[in-house]
Structure formats: structure tokens, C-alpha cells
Amino acid sequence: MNGGRLVVVGNGMVGQRFVEALRARDTEQRWQVTVLGEERRPAYDRVRLSAYFDGVSAEELNLHTPDDGVELRLGEAVTGLDRDRRVVTTAHGEYPYDALVLATGSYPFVPPVPGTDLPGVFVYRTLDDLAAIRAHAAGRRTGAVVGGGLLGLEAANALRLLGLATHVVEFAPRLMPVQVDTAGGAMLRRYVEELGVTTHLGVATTALRPGPDGTVRALELGDGTAVEADVVVVAAGIRPRDELARAAGLDLGPRGGVLVDAGCRTADERIWAVGECAAVDGVCHGLVAPGYAMAEVVADRLLGGAATFPGADTATKLKLLGVDVASFGDAHGTTEGCLDVTFTDPATRTYAKLVLSDDARTLLGGVLVGDATAYPTLRASVGGPLPGPPLALLAPADAGGGAGAAALPGTAQVCSCNAVTKDDVDAAIAGGCADVPALKACTRAGTSCGSCVPMLKQLLDAAGVRQSTALCEHFDASRQELFDIVRVRGIRTFSQLIAEHGRGRGCDICKPVVASILASLGSGYVLDGEQASLQDTNDHFLANLQRDGTYSVVPRIPGGEVSPEKLIVIGEVARDFNLYTKITGGQRIDLFGARVEQLPLIWRRLVDAGFESGHAYGKALRTVKSCVGDTWCRYGVQDSVGLAVALELRYRGLRAPHKLKSAVSGCARECAEARSKDFGVIATETGWNLYVGGNGGFRPRHAELFATDLSTQELISLVDRFLMYYVRTADRLQRTSAWIEAMDGGLDHLRAVLVEDSLGLCAELEAAMARHVGSYSDEWRDTLDDPERLRRFTSFVNAPDVPDPSISFEVVRGQPVPVRGGPPPTTAGPGTAGAGEPAAVGGRRQPVTLGMPEVRR
Amino acid sequence: MTTASVLDWTTVCPLDRLESDRGVAALVDGVQVALFRTADGLFALDNQDPVSGAYVLSRGIVGSRNGVPTVASPLHKQVYDLRTGDCLDLPGVSVSRHEVRCRDGLVEVRLRQEE
Numbered sequence: 001m002n003g004g005r006l007v008v009v010g011n012g013m014v015g016q017r018f019v020e021a022l023r024a025r026d027t028e029q030r031w032q033v034t035v036l037g038e039e040r041r042p043a044y045d046r047v048r049l050s051a052y053f054d055g056v057s058a059e060e061l062n063l064h065t066p067d068d069g070v071e072l073r074l075g076e077a078v079t080g081l082d083r084d085r086r087v088v089t090t091a092h093g094e095y096p097y098d099a100l101v102l103a104t105g106s107y108p109f110v111p112p113v114p115g116t117d118l119p120g121v122f123v124y125r126t127l128d129d130l131a132a133i134r135a136h137a138a139g140r141r142t143g144a145v146v147g148g149g150l151l152g153l154e155a156a157n158a159l160r161l162l163g164l165a166t167h168v169v170e171f172a173p174r175l176m177p178v179q180v181d182t183a184g185g186a187m188l189r190r191y192v193e194e195l196g197v198t199t200h201l202g203v204a205t206t207a208l209r210p211g212p213d214g215t216v217r218a219l220e221l222g223d224g225t226a227v228e229a230d231v232v233v234v235a236a237g238i239r240p241r242d243e244l245a246r247a248a249g250l251d252l253g254p255r256g257g258v259l260v261d262a263g264c265r266t267a268d269e270r271i272w273a274v275g276e277c278a279a280v281d282g283v284c285h286g287l288v289a290p291g292y293a294m295a296e297v298v299a300d301r302l303l304g305g306a307a308t309f310p311g312a313d314t315a316t317k318l319k320l321l322g323v324d325v326a327s328f329g330d331a332h333g334t335t336e337g338c339l340d341v342t343f344t345d346p347a348t349r350t351y352a353k354l355v356l357s358d359d360a361r362t363l364l365g366g367v368l369v370g371d372a373t374a375y376p377t378l379r380a381s382v383g384g385p386l387p388g389p390p391l392a393l394l395a396p397a398d399a400g401g402g403a404g405a406a407a408l409p410g411t412a413q414v415c416s417c418n419a420v421t422k423d424d425v426d427a428a429i430a431g432g433c434a435d436v437p438a439l440k441a442c443t444r445a446g447t448s449c450g451s452c453v454p455m456l457k458q459l460l461d462a463a464g465v466r467q468s469t470a471l472c473e474h475f476d477a478s479r480q481e482l483f484d485i486v487r488v489r490g491i492r493t494f495s496q497l498i499a500e501h502g503r504g505r506g507c508d509i510c511k512p513v514v515a516s517i518l519a520s521l522g523s524g525y526v527l528d529g530e531q532a533s534l535q536d537t538n539d540h541f542l543a544n545l546q547r548d549g550t551y552s553v554v555p556r557i558p559g560g561e562v563s564p565e566k567l568i569v570i571g572e573v574a575r576d577f578n579l580y581t582k583i584t585g586g587q588r589i590d591l592f593g594a595r596v597e598q599l600p601l602i603w604r605r606l607v608d609a610g611f612e613s614g615h616a617y618g619k620a621l622r623t624v625k626s627c628v629g630d631t632w633c634r635y636g637v638q639d640s641v642g643l644a645v646a647l648e649l650r651y652r653g654l655r656a657p658h659k660l661k662s663a664v665s666g667c668a669r670e671c672a673e674a675r676s677k678d679f680g681v682i683a684t685e686t687g688w689n690l691y692v693g694g695n696g697g698f699r700p701r702h703a704e705l706f707a708t709d710l711s712t713q714e715l716i717s718l719v720d721r722f723l724m725y726y727v728r729t730a731d732r733l734q735r736t737s738a739w740i741e742a743m744d745g746g747l748d749h750l751r752a753v754l755v756e757d758s759l760g761l762c763a764e765l766e767a768a769m770a771r772h773v774g775s776y777s778d779e780w781r782d783t784l785d786d787p788e789r790l791r792r793f794t795s796f797v798n799a800p801d802v803p804d805p806s807i808s809f810e811v812v813r814g815q816p817v818p819v820r821g822g823p824p825p826t827t828a829g830p831g832t833a834g835a836g837e838p839a840a841v842g843g844r845r846q847p848v849t850l851g852m853p854e855v856r857r
Numbered sequence: 858m859t860t861a862s863v864l865d866w867t868t869v870c871p872l873d874r875l876e877s878d879r880g881v882a883a884l885v886d887g888v889q890v891a892l893f894r895t896a897d898g899l900f901a902l903d904n905q906d907p908v909s910g911a912y913v914l915s916r917g918i919v920g921s922r923n924g925v926p927t928v929a930s931p932l933h934k935q936v937y938d939l940r941t942g943d944c945l946d947l948p949g950v951s952v953s954r955h956e957v958r959c960r961d962g963l964v965e966v967r968l969r970q971e972e
């Protein structure tokens with residue numbers, strides 16, 4: 001039987017992977033596939049489920065790619081299995097099969113404790129569960145998690161992020177009892193408590209009690225104490241969903257699960273099981289990697305192969321919580337005669353244990369708490385020789401621990417989620433993969449939990465693959481390298497830099513980069529001397545070029561707060577110069593249609609009224625948006641407007657690799673959209689939460705939580721460091737999100753550098769920011785004060801009184817706008833313009849005249 | 858380019874009005890001309906960006922590509938050869954060039970009109 005009708009029950013992580021694996025192999029479309037899924041959504045990344053609370057959308061977690069040869073029926077649970085007639089039943093009807101694959105996963109185990117059916121009690125398994133938790137938590141203050149395992153801690157973090165005071169109750173005497181030993185558990189508890197999560201260990205939950213409104217209000221514990229909780233998450237383990245198999249008379253494993261052999265087949269030759277619902281040779285696996293391995297086995301078998309389940313890697317790493325905990329292999333040292341090497345450092349609060357074979361040659365497993373840098377390499381070394389002397393492996397990474405991936409044997413699994421060995425990766429590199437994205441696409445390594453990505457980079461390095469970081473044809477150095485050269489060598493001009501470190505005359509790529517570096521390092525007015533020639537036209541005229549050759553004017557309105565007097569000035573200026581006026585997306589006002597020679601006149605009026613340049617033209621701080629916060633709003637818990645104004649004034653004028661945006665919200669409702677900003681601040685009851693790395697634009701990104709409950713002073717120090725580190729190390733036109741993504745170690749690394757000061761840079765970064773703040777001066781005021789600088793604002797060098805005759809306006813919705821079509825292009829033949837073609841030349845502009853609604857009087 | 862009708866030289870401005878590696882616009886016989894002063898000498902192109910139609914080329918960044926002196930349109934960054942006016946990014950696109958020289962510290966321009 002290797003073709004016919006194939007029915008898959010369950011469209012979870014493993015079911016989806018199975019379908020993909022089958023489709024990849026079944027090139028002749030021998031199987032006609034129907035997938036029946038109970039959830040309303042197609043498969044999503046359950047492993048990253050908690051990221052939902054970090055603002056990652058359901059779409060971003062999606063794992064499903066539509067395939068013509070696969071019929072996917074969602075929201076359709078299978079309720080019956082008739083093995084004699086070879087059909088499964090759903091509420092919609094029957095589906096006959098020639099082969100049936102069960103991929104039904106697990107359900108969360110809820111212990112038989114009174115009160116678990118109260119409103120406000122949840123499990124933690126699906127996106128719907130998380131959405132329900134979020135909805136219920138709104139406006140509530142306390143939360144508790146029953147279960148202190150991996151999942152329980154993830155859930156606890158989620159409650160914490162929802163702003164609840166959080167408790168964890170665990171029956172075992174330590175957290176993560178399955179993965180961590182007693183000493184590691186003690187260290188872990190300290191970290192968790194420090195995050196503000198209260199732990200109750202070695203005690204059972206005996207009942208959940210409702211409050212007056214009928215929703216859950218408290219937990220009663222075995223020691224007689226009560227824990228207040230408005231939201232309860234039960235994370236007490238999972239059980240395989242084997243009900244279909246059970247009812248159909250198939251054998252189950254000793255602890256449940258659909259019993260299958262090493263080929264993942266049940267006693268019924270037409271029925272297979274994969275993922276968490278399967279008990280392979282009697283054992284269920286609650287992780288995704290073994291499930292994926294099963295998916296591959298069945299895909300192979302259904303096409304006549306003979307693959308068998310290779311056994312499972314039970315390694316786990318605690319995600320989230322900002323606490324490094326990892327456990328792999330025989331973490332508890334149950335192997336006969338094994339040896340332990342442990343390492344405890346109260347100073348850095350790290351604990352590590354390696355379990356070795358009796359001859360101390362082979363790594364069997366281990367536990368890491370506090371610093372899991374060595375995890376990827378160690379995990380890949382399980383069952384093989386140690387890649388270095390034990391203590392060197394455990395020592396902090398910068399001590400040159402030698403835990404390099406290059407030392408691994410070729411058969412070591414670099415990516416255990418996707419069963420990719422070092423040999424596979426090396427082969428891909430030899431075949432031309434030159435960076436991590438290419439390796440991901442080509443081997444799938446790194447595409448699941450991501451913990452192997454650092455090793456992929458190491459292997460690329462080891463293979464001598466260096467990606468070119470050259471800025472352009474004039475400089476071999478990257479922006480970051482140039483920054484250091486300029487800073488360390490004290491270079492002040494582009495000509496010196498290009499003469500000593502580059503070639504040629506420069507171009508529109510390197511010149512603005514160098515201008516920005518010089519400006520960041522405080523070399524004064526951006527348009528003086530030779531610097532003038534480096535600037536883009538926007539920086540050159542301190543305004544934004546528009547499609548008709550006119551410019552726009554954007555005065556700074558810090559935090560979006562503006563007095564009526566100032567609004568009137570803007571209105572008068574716009575009226576007097578006939579400027580089109582619009583409220584921007586950045587909470588300020590843009591005046592469009594100014595000719596170069598008008599810019600100084602316009603700014604004279606604005607500066608006199610107390611306005612400053614808004615740097616809408618620069619790769620610089622743009623706006624810090626605010627919500628009204630506790631100034632007026634009935635929900636505001638802090639002065640979000642005051643902080644936004646202060647931040648905008650502090651960082652105004654800061655030149656950076658790309659533009660910078662920020663926002664401050666006065667409470668968790670987040671009306672200022674702070675999480676879509678490079679750095680965003682959200683008020684809490686006691687301080688500020690800082691988020692970093694967000695942006696809108698083409699590839700929107702939510703900022704990630706960086707630090708919590710900061711005082712204003714702590715917040716400012718962190719933002720100072722963050723911005724200066726970005727200014728110094730990011731690439732040209734790299735927004736903060738891409739900068740963090742490209743960073744080795746990502747957000748964790750950033751936290752180490754900026755919070756723990758792992759590079760000893762913080763004082764220097766703060767000092768550099770202090771210099772910026774101290775030397776800020778408004779570019780427009782400086783320009784107006786200097787006749788030399790004003791000279792360039794002329795229409796024609798030989799006819800300064802003649803305005804550009806090509807500029808003309810028509811009136812649309814009561815305001816001037818450039819005449820459509822504008823001046824006709826001359827030399828360019830039609831259609832030669834290519835990609836960057838502006839609307840004026842192309843012809844696909846949609847008219848939006850819908851007719852004005854009539855107003856009845 | 859077949860025949861070129863050549864007009865007279867027009868004095869435009871003193872040389873020191875041109876910043877090095879930066880352009881200015883000049884109005885010569887009703888035509889907008891972009892003038893550039895670089896280490897390779899003076900250059901004059903039409904000020905109209907042929908792709909967008911806006912009169913902005915004088916405001917682009919001056920530089921070099923493979924040794925060729927260039928200016929990049931400030932609107933959409935296409936790069937032009939300052940010597941010939943040819944666009945180095947879009948085949949078939951070019952901008953007219955004009956003649957420019959310096960006499961007694963004064964910059965002079967002569968329009969070239971290709972027919």
C-alpha cells in the first residue's frame with residue numbers, strides 16, 4: 001500500500017510537518033491527502049506559543065503553507081473511527097481512508113481538585129487558551145499557576161507580562177523537577193523569585209475558591225495557606241489524546257498514547273500515529289523534535305521506505321523569563337557508574353553539572369542554570385567525546401571556553417529539532433550556503449527553537465565563510481568598523497577617511513554614512529565645511545524633498561504636546577506661505593510645498609515662535625509619541641506625556657544609522673503604540689517597562705520587553721546605553737530590530753552588554769550620550785544665524801530672485817498640491833524608468849473621488 | 858546626437874560660489890542647468906531629473922563609480938555620469954549635458970542642444 005486516500009487527524013505541529021514531509025517525497029502525488037483539524041486555525045508554532053503575549057501575532061506563528069494536493073478541513077474534530085469500514089467520522093460526515101495518521105497531540109492534564117471548573121481557570125495549550133487568559137486578565141491583579149515545570153514557568157511569565165502579581169505552586173520540592181537537580185533547582189528558584197514570581201514548593205493545591213462574582217478568587221494549599229488569584233492557569237502535565245484509538249480497540253502504551261512500533265505503525269497496518277499522541281514502543285514524547293522525527297518516519301514508510309524512529313533527544317531549554325536554564329541527556333545521572341562534574345559560582349550565580357561516563361570520556365548529560373551559553377555545543381556532544389576539558393566548557397563564554405562547534409564530530413546533531421548533523425551543515429556550506437538564512441532554507445536547521453543558530457554561525461566561521469561587510473566600492477570596512485576607525489583615530493573629515501581607509505571619491509551610499517558617523521561623534525553643525533557635500537539633499541537643506549522638487553517643513557513638537565499659541569503660529573505660517581498642511585503619523589504637523597529659497601523665511605518665523613527642527617529629514621531621532629496618560633486619562637498610571645517630552649528633548653538631534661522613533665504609553669492599554677517603536681516605554685504601577693527593537697514600515701516588528709519596572713533614572717540610563725550602542729555598532733540603514741536580530745545572541749546579548757555591562761562599555765556609552773545632550777543645538781537656529789550657511793538656499797545661483805518656474809500647484813480639498821503630471825520628463829523614453837518609477841510618470845494612480853457627502857442643514 | 862547647435866557662453870557666478878563636490882542650479886537662457894565642482898573639474902548637466910521630471914539634479918550627491926565622476930538623483934538615487942549625462946543604472950536614460958568653464962574666476966556655461 002503506497003498510494004490512495006490518506007487521512008490525517010490533527011493539524012498541529014507534527015501533523016503539519018508530516019504532511020510537508022510526505023508532499024516533499026510524494027512527487028507523483030500517489031497519496032490524496034485530507035487533513036482534519038479540530039482547532040479553527042491551521043497549524044501554528046506551539047513551541048513559541050508564549051510569544052503571543054509578547055505581541056507576536058497568530059499570523060506570525062503560522063506554520064501552515066497551503067498545498068494544492070492537500071485538503072485541509074479546520075474546525076472539524078474527528079469523533080469516531082471505524083476500522084472495519086475504514087472511515088473516520090466528523091460532525092460533517094465520513095471520510096474513507098486507505099491509510100490513517102493520528103496526530104492528535106496531547107491535552108493538558110487537570111488534576112481532580114475542586115474548583116477547576118470555575119470561570120478564570122485556564123489551561124495553556126492553544127492560541128484560544130491564551131486569548132481567553134488575556135481577556136480575563138484585563139483589569140485583574142493577581143494570578144497563579146498550578147505546576148512549576150517548564151510549561152508552568154512559561155505560563156507564570158505570561159501572567160507576569162500581563163501585569164499580574166504571580167504565584168507558582170509546585171508539588172515537587174523544586175522547580176522544573178523533571179529537568180533540573182536539587183542544586184540547580186535552588187539557583188533557579190532565586191532567579192524566578194527575583195522576577196517577582198512567588199513560589200510555593202513541596203505543597204499541593206487542594207482547592208480553588210470563587211469570589212463573590214463567581215469567578216476564581218484564591219487557591220487553597222495543602223499546608224493550610226491561601227494564595228489570592230484572579231486568574232489561574234493549570235499546567236500540571238499533559239496526557240496523550242488517544243481517545244479515538246482507545247474506542248477503536250487499538251492498543252495503548254502503559255501510560256496511555258497510541259501504541260506504535262519503531263516504524264510508528266499501530267497493530268492495524270493502515271493506522272499510524274505521530275507526535276505527542278504516539279507511544280513509540282510504549283513511550284510518549286512531549287517535545288516537538290521527536291514528533292518531527294516520527295513525521296519523517298511515517299512519510300518515508302508510506303512511500304515504501306523502512307525508516308525507524310531514531311530515539312529522542314529530551315534536551316530542553318527554558319525560554320523566556322530571561323533566566324538561562326538548560327537540561328540535556330541524562331541530566332539526573334541515572335546511568336550506571338556515571339560521574340558528575342559540578343560547578344557553582346555564587347558570584348555570577350551560575351550552576352552547571354555535567355554527567356560523564358564512568359571513564360569520564362563520554363558526555364551523558366547535564367544541567368545549566370544561570371548561563372546556558374555552552375548548551376548548544378554540549379547538547380550536540382551528548383553520547384560522544386567531550387569537545388574540551390569539562391571546566392573549560394563550563395567557564396563563561398568570553399574565557400574562550402573552547403566549546404566551539406567546530407570541535408564536534410561530524411555525526412553530532414547540531415540541530416536536534418530538525419535532526420541536522422554537523423556533516424549536513426558542513427555539506428550545505430560546501431554547497432554554497434554563505435549565511436544563516438541560506439543554511440536555514442537549505443537544511444531546516446535553526447528553524448524551530450532557534451537554539452542552534454549560534455552554532456550555525458560558528459560553523460560558517462569555522463569553514464572560513466565571511467560575508468562581505470564592505471560598505472560600497474569605496475570602503476571595504478562596514479559601518480561599524482568605520483565608526484571605530486573614525487572614533488579611535490580621531491578623524492574629522494571624509495577626505496582624510498577616504499584617503500587613508502578607502503578609495504575613489506565616495507558616493508551616495510558612503511557619504512551620508514560618514515556624515516552620520518561624524519555627526520554622532522559630535523563634530524558640530526552638520527553642514528559645515530566639507531561635511532556639506534556628504535549630506536543627502538534632505539540633510540543639506542534641513543527639509544524633506546518632495547516629488548515636485550519642493551520641500552516639507554516639520555517643526556519638532558515634543559511628545560505631540562502643543563500649545564494653542566504655537567498651533568496658531570503654524571497655521572499662520574502655512575497660510576502666509578501657501579503651504580499644504582497635514583497632521584503626520586508622528587503626532588506633529590508637516591507643512592508641504594516650500595521652495596528652497598522660502599525655507600529660511602519660514603524657519604525664521606518658526607524659530608522666533610520657539611520651534612526647532614524636527615529632524616524629519618535626518619537619520620536621527622524623529623518623534624517620541626505619547627498618550628495623554630495620567631495628565632488626563634482615567635486609566636493612566638504615570639506621566640507619559642512628561643516622559644515623552646523629556647525623552648524627545650534629550651535625544652533630539654541624535655544622528656544614527658537609521659531613523660529612530662519612540663513612544664510612551666501611560667498604561668498597558670498602550671494608546672501610544674510604543675511597542676511599534678525602536679524604543680517604547682509603557683507605564684506600570686511602579687515605574688516603566690522598556691521595549692526595544694520595534695518598527696512599522698515594510699516589515700513591521702513589535703518591540704520586545706527589555707527591562708521592567710524601571711525608575712525614570714534607570715530608564716534614561718538604559719535608553720542612553722541602548723541608543724549609543726546602536727549608533728556605534730549598527731549597519732547602514734539598519735533599524736534597531738534588524739540590528740538586534742543580526743546580533744550574536746540577540747536580545748540576551750544586548751541585555752548582557754547594557755544591563756550587566758558584560759563588555760564594560762556602559763560608562764562610556766552614557767558619557768557619549770551626555771556629550772550629545774550637552775552639545776545639542778538647533779540646526780535651523782544655527783543656520784539662520786549664519787549668512788554663509790544661508791547662501792545655499794537660493795533657487796538659481798545667477799538669478800536668486802526667480803523662483804523655480806517648474807513648480808506650480810493646483811487646489812485639492814482646499815489646499816495646494818503639486819500639479820499632477822507635473823513637468824514632463826524629457827530625455828527618458830516612456831517605460832524606461834524602471835522600478836523606482838514615481839506616480840507622476842506611471843499611470844496606475846487610482847482616482848479617489850467618491851463625491852462629497854451632502855450636509856443637510 | 859547628430860548636429861549640435863551651439864549657443865554663446867553665459868557668465869553664471871564666481872567660482873567660489875560653487876562648493877566642492879556639491880551642485881547648484883543656474884538659469885541659462887531659460888534652461889535650468891545643474892553645475893558641479895569636483896576634483897575632476899567643472900560639469901554642467903540639465904537640472905531636470907529625467908525619471909521624475911522634477912528639477913532637482915543639482916541637489917544630488919556627487920561621487921564616483923569605477924572612477925567615473927557621478928551625481929545621484931536626490932529623488933530616487935539613479936546615478937548619472939557627470940561627463941556624459943548617461944544614467945549608469947537605467948539603460949537608455951540620459952540627461953543633456955552642457956559646457957562649462959572657468960574664466961578669470963568666473964564660471965561660464967554654454968548650452969548644448971542636441972537635435
Ligand code: SRM
Nearest residue numbers: 544552583584585586587588590616622695696697698735
Ligand atoms: C510625513 C509622514 C507621513 C504622514 O503624512 O503622516 C511620513 C513621510 C515620509 N516617510 Fe514615513 N512618514 C511619517 C510617519 C511614518 C511612520 C509612523 C510613525 O512614525 O509613527 C512610519 C512607521 C513607523 C516606523 O518608521 O517604524 C513610517 C515609516 C516610514 C518608512 C519605513 C521605515 C522602515 O523601517 O521600514 C520610510 C522609509 C525609510 O525611512 O527608509 C519612511 C520614509 C518617509 C519619507 C521620509 C520618505 C521620503 O524620503 O520622502 C516621507 C517624507 C516625509 C516628508 O516629506 O516630510 N517612513 N513613517 C510621517 C511623518 C512623521 C513625523 O512626524 O516625522
Ligand SMILES: Cc1cc2nc3c(=O)[nH]c(=O)nc-3n(C[C@H](O)[C@H](O)[C@H](O)COP(=O)(O)OP(=O)(O)OC[C@H]3O[C@@H](n4cnc5c(N)ncnc54)[C@H](O)[C@@H]3O)c2cc1C
Nearest residue numbers: 010012013014015037038046077078104105275276287288
Ligand atoms: C506553551 C508550550 C510550550 C512548549 N514549548 C516547547 C519547547 O520549548 N520545546 C518542545 O520541544 N516542545 C514544546 N512544547 C510541546 C510542543 O508544542 C508539542 O510537542 C508539539 O506541539 C506536538 O505536536 P503534535 O502535532 O503532536 O500536537 P499538537 O501540536 O498539540 O497538535 C495536535 C492537534 O490535533 C488536534 N486534534 C486533537 N484531537 C483531534 C481530533 N479528534 N480531530 C481533529 N483534530 C484533533 C488538536 O486540536 C491539535 O490542533 C510546548 C508546548 C506548549 C503548549
Ligand code: SF4
Nearest residue numbers: 627633636666670671
Ligand atoms: S495608554 Fe492608557 S493612559 Fe494612555 S491614553 Fe490609553 S488608556 Fe489612557
Ligand code: FES
Nearest residue numbers: 415417448449450
Ligand atoms: S535545535 Fe531547535 S531549531 Fe535547531
